Amino acid sequence: MKLGDTPAEADFRGRLREWLGKTLPELPAAPDPGDWPGRRAYDTxxxxxxxxxGYAGLHWPVDAGGKGVGPSMHLIFLEETERAGAPYVGANFVGLLHAGPTVATEGTPEQRARFLPPILRGEEIWCQGFSEPDAGSDLAALRTRAVRDGDAYVVTGSKIWTSHAEVADWCELLVRTDPDAPKHRGITWLAMRMDAPGVTVRPLRTLAGTTEFAELFLDEVRVPVGDRLGAENDGWRVTMVTLSFERGTAFASEAVACRREVRRLARLARADGAFDDLELRRELALLSAEFTALWRLVQWNVSEAAARGVPGAGGSVFKLRFSEARQRLHDVAARVVGADALLDGPWTAQRLQGLSYTIAAGTSQIQRNIVAQRLLGLPKGR
Structure with a gap:
């Protein structure tokens, strides 16, 4: 693996750093975490x-509105924006990191032209309507029904943990179109407008006090057949494309952020004398090594996605290790910061949010099954 920049990459990195240095001081203050209209406006x-x-969609295909650059430029962009403390994708992480790449891979030319440019321009926000009250880790057990009626599907059911539904324009939605087929074979992937009649959003308050998730109730919502991605009843395959992006490349910026947090904790520990604790130094060193290795795995996954169109099973390896390492990072942070961690909003919010990472985007148990079957060739459990 090439670890140094080529002259062209070094030039790109330098120009990006210069642009970030000029642009970030011009940004207004970030809105309150509970102000979702404000957060949408800020993020878009x-x-x-x-x-x-010219930095949006660097790695997206040109015909999808992107720049079509190689994975190395994309990785440099992720590194430099995170190191500079630039805003995260925020409210449109589903559109930019999940739905958009899926449409770019699986959509028709008309769908790519319709959905992708507004995502890249920050004009339309997407949410994810996958999980249901009785279909979380066993996603294929979903029961939201879609019945074909002429040139539309009539959708009835409910979703839960729908990310950013309060401010979304579109929803990547999984529905059951053939109730008699085996559960993995009767599913269809739809793009649904959130302002369609029959859509009701009920925010859910998390342990951290935020409402980035919601329940979604669908009462005979009509979705045009033209907004179906892939063939009818082929939605499970399309969903695996979406989840491979979610697990393989969507956490890339956060991997860089965690490396920065380890260095920050080391500085704090040195300042207050906690660095004399050999066990703490060992934990920080292990975390630094693990997040460095995870960043190399991100580079591999991004390169594989560029070559194959989608990330492979390495995404599950990354997601499994990253989510558990992130929880350990926040445990160490609590030791370093001490009682102040309970009073400091960002530290507390990050630690509470970290508890969800071994569940979101597929539980750690699901990731271990994928690794066992797809990478190690082990048989499925009974």
Whole structure:
């Protein structure tokens, strides 16, 4: 694996750093975490800045509205924006990191032209309507029904943990179109407008006090057949494409952020004398090594996605190790920061949010099954 920059990459890195240095001081203050209209406006304004500067969708295909650059430039962008403390994708992480790449891979030319440019310009927000009250880890057990009626599907059911539904324009939605087929074979992937009649959003308050998730109730919602991605009843295969992006490349920026947090904790520990604790130094060293290795795995996954169109099973390896390492990072942070961690909003929010990482995007148990079957060739459990 090449670890150094080529002259072209070094030039790109330098120009990006210069742009970030000029642009970030111009940004307004970030809104309160509970102000979702404000957060949408802030996040989409940042996305528009990236688009206008030529940094949106660097790795997306040109015919999907992107720049079509290689994975190395994309990785440099992720490194430099995170190191500079630039805003995260925020409210449109589903559109930019899950739905958009899926449409770019599986959509028709008409669908790519319709859905992708507004995502890159920060004009439309997406949410994810996959999980249901009785179909979380066993996603294929979903029961939300879609019945074909002419040129539309009539959708009835409910979803839960629908990310950013409060401010979304579109939902990547999984529905059951053939109730008599085996559960993995009767599913269809739809793009549903969130302002369609029959859609009701009920926010859910998390342990951290935020409402980025919601329940979604669908009462005979009509979704045009033209907004179906892939063939009818082929939605499970399309969903695996979505989940491979979610597990393989969507956490890339956070891997860089965790490396920065380890260094920050080491500085804090040195400042207050906690660095004399040999066990703490060992934990920080192990975390530093693990997040460095995970960043190399991100590089592998991004390169594989560029070559194959989608990430492979390495995404499950990354997701499994990253989610558990992130929880250990916040445990160590609590030791370093001490009682202040309970009073400091960002530390507390990050630690509470970290508890969900071994569940979101597929539980650790699911990831171990994928690794066992697809990488090690072990038989499925009975």
């Amino acid at each position: 304004a940042w996305q528009r800045r990236l688009f206008d500067a």
